[in-house]
Amino acid sequence: MSKKISITSIAKHLGISTTTVSFVLNGKAQEKRISDKLVKKVMDYVEEIDYKPNSLARSLRTGKSNIIALIVEDISFPFFSAIAKEIEENAYKNGYRIIYSSTENDAVKTRELIEIYQDKHVDGYIIVPPEGVEEKINALCASGKPVVVLDRHLHNVETDHVLVNNYESVYSATQYLIKQGYKNIAFITLNSLQSQMLDRLAGYEQAIQDSKLTPIIKEIAHEDSVKRHKHLLSFFKRKRNSIDAVIFSTNYICVSGLKSIKQLGLRIPKDIAVVSFDDYELFEMYAPAITSIAQPIESISENAINLLLSRLNKKATEIDKDVQKIVLKTTFIERDSSTR
Known part of the structure; x- marks a missing residue:
């Protein structure tokens, strides 16, 4: 039945113009100063007959x-x-x-x-x-x-x-860790040419250079969480005695990193401090709660x-x-x- 129904037949049934029905169905009732009472009349009838306009035809027409x-x-x-x-x-x-x-x-x-x-x-x-x-x-x-x-x-x-200001955000976060007394700060990020990832890496590198420290950078491929966890577990096994803080370039990398840190029995922040780019609602509930760089969603x-x-x-x-x-x-x- 709905296939045979047209805007013209709706208008005829309601005793109003086809143009009015079209304005109501296309969300222009307020713009065209059509009364709420008339809008309700049209919409109630459309719902009653289960009218479904042909969206492609409408887009071609309008x-x-x-x-x-x-x-x-x-x-x-x-x-x-x-x-x-x-x-x-x-x-x-x-x-x-x-x-x-x-x-x-x-x-x-x-x-x-x-x-x-x-x-x-x-x-x-x-x-x-x-x-x-x-x-x-x-x-x-x-x-x-x-x-x-x-x-x-x-x-x-x-x-x-x-x-967002990726470069400045990571630069400031790295300087914050340095002021807290951390000297061996790792940065874990994607192996990526995406501009935001390059800017975050550059912010870290500049902060480390300005403080005359040695950069520790781990780049991982775009991969599923299982492979990501495996690679991070290997990294933390090798570096567990040579890093005292880590910044993750995304929250999903941080989640994998936290699993690896916990699996190795490392204590946060006593053994290793953690900062994540991108806040995540579970970070506040994690024990201890995770410091983050929150983007203004x-x-x-x-x-x-x-x-x-x-x-x-x-x-x-x-x-x-x-x-x-x-x-x-x-x-x-x-x-x-x-x-x-």
């Missing part, structure tokens, strides 16, 4: 699907899932729906996902990009689709992005969706061509894992 693609590294990671939740809530309030996908830092998969979303006529993109997708994102921008890049930036890609999400919406809500002739580059500050949360 030029908008009211769908935003959110493409992240891994939606299961606490940082990205928290970001996704905030973005979805803000998008929904503004009449948009979110489609999520994880890239697993795979450039081929990312390009394929973008092509799928292009076929679905999504209105805009918020992307946490791996390396190797520069050409695809530039093509999206050239086609007129707004793109906001999160968490990292890509060279030779000029589009809006939202980042709410502010990152709000800035990202607001940047995108500002592009989506303007006519092509009104759009500001200047790229918006927003860099937000993190918060250092001192807990028991880093105090002597």
Whole structure:
């Protein structure tokens, strides 16, 4: 039955214009000053008959699907899932729906996902990009689709992005440990060319150099938690007597590291102090609680969706061509894992 129902037949049944029904179903009732009573009348009838509009046909007709693609590294990671939740809530309030996908830092998969979303006529993109997708994102921008890049930036890609001050955050955290009296501070990070990881590493290296200490760097590959734990366990076995503190470049690496430290019977912070980039709700409940560099999840999400919406809500002739580059500050949360 729902396949045979059209906006025209709904309008005829209710005794109102097709245009009014269209405005209500497309979320423009308030903009067009349609009364709440009439909106309720339309929506009650639509629910009663289980009307399901053809979204593709509507997007072709209006030029908008009211769908935003959110493409992240891994939606299961606490940082990205928290970001996704905030973005979805803000998008929904503004009449948009979110489609999520994880890239697993795979450039081929990312390009394929973008092509799928292009076929679905999504209105805009918020992307946490791996390396190797520069050409695809530039093509999206050239086609007129707004793109906001999160968490990292890509060279030779000029589009809006939202980042945090990665370099300064890790530099300050390393200096904090040095002032606490730690001298053999390791930095464990991904073997990655991603800009945020390079900036975090550079912040650590500069702080160590400024204090005339010796850097201790462990880079691990993108891999599952079992392999990650195995590699970190081996590292801490070899270095257990030669390091007194460690900074992890992400919270999921820190979780694997904490398992390894516990398995080896090392005491935090007596045997080894711990700091993690990215806070995690379980860090506060860990014994001892883990010191962390917290990213401003709410502010990152709000800035990202607001940047995108500002592009989506303007006519092509009104759009500001200047790229918006927003860099937000993190918060250092001192807990028991880093105090002597």
